[in-house]
Amino acid sequence: MDADVLVIGAGASGAAASWRLSSLGHKVVCLEQGDFQLPSEYPSSESTWELRKIGSHSPFPNVRKGKADYPINDSDSPIAIANFNAVGGSTILYSGHFPRMHPSDFRVKSLDGVADDWPISYTDLVPYFELNDQMMGISGLEGDPAYPPIPGLLPPVPMGKMGEVLAKGYNKLGWHWWPSYAAIATRPHGNRAPCVNLGPCNTGCTQSAKGSVDVTYWPLALAQGVVLRTNTRALRVVTDSDGVAVGVEARMQDGSIGTLNAKRVVIACNGVGTPRLLLNSVSKKFPNGLANSSDQVGRNLMLHPLGYVEGLFEENLESHLGPQGCCIASHEFYETRVENEFVRGYSMQVLRGPAPLETALSGVLRREIGWGSSHHDGFAKRFGHIASMATIIEDLPEPDNRVTLDPDLKDSDGMCAPRVTYRISENSKKMLSHAIQNGRNLMKEAGAIRTYGFGPVRETGWHLMGTTRMGDDPNTSVVDANGQAHDVPNLFIADSSVFVTSGGVNPTSTLQAVALRIADAVSESLGVS
């Protein structure tokens, strides 16, 4: 036996699960198709970082085409799929915005009559949220009326002039706002330096102030003996004649194909990668893909359609300074309101203003920056003067929004690529329109002289959820409340593909709490509580 537990994927959830299982004494081997990243090599403190953001450090694998990437056919989706295949996964490039889902997100069917209830609750996850907050180093402020109490936070990231101006706008409207929950160290945390408010978090944090899991969980997991095999791509989960998961066939670092055996297999490959692996793991016993007797593997894909709002201010707000995706956020419209034409709701995540190149390109496109003597003045009136916001829409699970296998497109190992089919529902469209209008109202109330809003934005497919959903009924779900596949003993799934609903916030906090809980369940199945 190569391991007690094989974990596939070294991203947000794989890291948390590997650490937790190793701290409970299990022998863990983690397979990751990408490699370690060197923070000193991130583009973020180079003058050309904005160019690298649309090239080597793009969040879109179809743009990046890196050695560890696999192609994704997302031509049938209005939202392009993002990921980052490396130790750390998508946390290498994420903004670190780290709110939890709300208690109501776990009871959408009971409360609002749509979607389904999770087989677990917010209360079940509280100990894991708190553990994860400590491990990741989460900053924020206690007392937020949008949540039950959340203790143990580092001081919040600075709002800056821009955040303060928008906060006053929210106050004029009588709307909720609160300093962002952020996986950003605002003071020294463990071996991590505090944030220096540089801005380009989305091309990697050279300070290691941003809580990507390569600097949070992985150093500890490795010190506890986890074996992390990089540049190793899982090709299929192997089962025995009884249909029990016994290991993984993988393309190893040296190019050879081999099988690693374990008592338990935990998949943590994100909401597109996980169904892809299961659908590729066909056998006589599982002709429809592994763990798929319910025909739910790949279905119910949720992506959080996103609306983008901008406000241009007369005053220089120095809006480009500070962590790019973390400032303040509003949950005023998070919960269902009877007066709305839609059910469920959205959050409003204030972003820092655009960086220099983005400011110039959009300014010229909109003819607000001209050529000639007016160019520098035009630029100066925009740079630092723009506040922006993302509105994250809670999309409901729809069975035809799904991940399947592309019959023609393959990765460098010959494995079928995923194909994504996604449609924005009428409920989501109405919500998006409402959110964008409210975002513009907020900007105007805060004093913006001009506002823009549009959505859905295509380049926003970072949140990948729902494709191997949790549930008590094996006919309508893939895994149970402990993340164990209904069909396949010894197989667990520990990433956001187990989500039943998407909530209206960034999923990382919740998916890591779920992963820690599932790791405990895996450990219990091995006789260790």
Add this chain to the structure above:
Amino acid sequence: MNRNLEALTALMIPEDAARKLPSGSAVLQQSFDSSSELFLTLETAADEVASQISNKSELSLENMSVKEFEDFVKAKRSSVESNLRIIGHELMKLYYTNPAVQEGIGASSRAPFPQGYVLPDNDFDLLEEVFNRGPIYREVLND
């Protein structure tokens, strides 16, 4: 870099001594690679603009002032728009990722050492009315 591209990019983004900002042509010159297909495309586009200017006016690209250039673009926008878009897009990518330009606009990619960029302290008094309105999340009973 040919004279037309040099002249045009200096007109599109002129030097600004007060802001310590170089001209577009000065920045382009630093990166210019005569064997690059991209730069050949830009030179071709600049040649077309030069020819459009001399066809539609008595001016020449090399000798026109910034004001004359602006007036020409205003009056005859459609004749030069697509070429200016091609050149402008690439010019801005080089210009706004140039360290000297970033220094000039106050956006250096190297934060001041060791304290970084310092933002004002948060004014938590602004949160008082949010806090006083009480909880806004939906309670889920029996969970």
